[in-house]
Amino acid sequence: MLDAKIVSAILISVILGSMIGFGLSYAVFNSQIQSLRKDFVYTKVEIEGILSKYFMDILPNTRTVFARWNLTWLLVLESGEWGASVGNSTWGAVFDYDFGTNAIFGSYTDLVGFRATMTINMQRDGPVHFVIGSDDGSELRVDGEVWIDNWGTHGYREMSVTRNLSKGNHTLTLWYFDWNADARVSFNCDPDILVWNP
Ligand SMILES: [Ca+2]
Ligand SMILES: [Ca+2]
Numbered sequence: 001m002l003d004a005k006i007v008s009a010i011l012i013s014v015i016l017g018s019m020i021g022f023g024l025s026y027a028v029f030n031s032q033i034q035s036l037r038k039d040f041v042y043t044k045v046e047i048e049g050i051l052s053k054y055f056m057d058i059l060p061n062t063r064t065v066f067a068r069w070n071l072t073w074l075l076v077l078e079s080g081e082w083g084a085s086v087g088n089s090t091w092g093a094v095f096d097y098d099f100g101t102n103a104i105f106g107s108y109t110d111l112v113g114f115r116a117t118m119t120i121n122m123q124r125d126g127p128v129h130f131v132i133g134s135d136d137g138s139e140l141r142v143d144g145e146v147w148i149d150n151w152g153t154h155g156y157r158e159m160s161v162t163r164n165l166s167k168g169n170h171t172l173t174l175w176y177f178d179w180n181a182d183a184r185v186s187f188n189c190d191p192d193i194l195v196w197n198p
Contacts, residue, residue, distance in 0.1 A: 067093045069174065069187075069195040071116040073105045076177045087113070093118060093194045096133070104183050110159035113137075114179025120189075121169050121196040128165045133158035133186040134176055137138060140187075141173040153179045158186070 035196060069091040075083030102166045103109050122128065132138050132148050135156040140148040142165065176185045 004053060028136045040148070048084065054073065056077055064195060064197055065121070067118050067120050069093065069095075069116045069118045071114040073108075073112065073114045075095075075108070075112040076113055076179070078111070082113075082115075095193075096188075098182040099178070101182055104178055107175050110178060110180045113175065116174045116176075118174070120172060120193040121170055121198075122167045122193055123166050125167050127162050129162045129190050130172075131160040131161065131186070131188045132174065133184065135182050135184045136179045138174065138176045138185060143170050144173070151175075153181070156184045159187060171197060 028129040071089045071091060072085055073087045073089065074085050077083045086108070089105070099109075101109060105110050105114070130140055130142075130147065132140050132150055133156060134150055136153045138148075139146060139151050140161075142163075147161045147163065148159050150157060174187060
């Protein structure tokens, strides 16, 4: 029969041994968790790097371009020539502004106009349709060549053209002026040439 003190000593030893063992196990486990976390963070950074490289280098450029007009506003002299520049603005590709007898730009109601340019992108070789309307005069050029001559002093009048254009970028130039009284200006075309992914 074992002495009670010996039994107590054995039990205490076992309990202490278990606690030490558990403590050591926990310490090892905890250090593994820490290293796992470091591995996880490292892996996450690596994955982000790989993904961003994939999106930047491998996928095609998904930036979308919307064609817009860049306008330079000019005074119109009584002689019929362009006068001083009075400002700039940007318009959406398709528009129909009916000013009536109100101000057209700034406080100018008459004898004012603009020279505007816009880049378009033909997705295909083939015909393209343009319509311009104006009170008073307007003129549309494609790559410097006059495609619609709606110039002169007159009430609102629309003119259109359909011609072949090659695939790729082209520059449109639109001139417009109001001589007096009512003023209105519009532009329209096939929509597929106004939005593209370069
Ligand atoms: Ca006017
Ligand atoms: Ca007019």
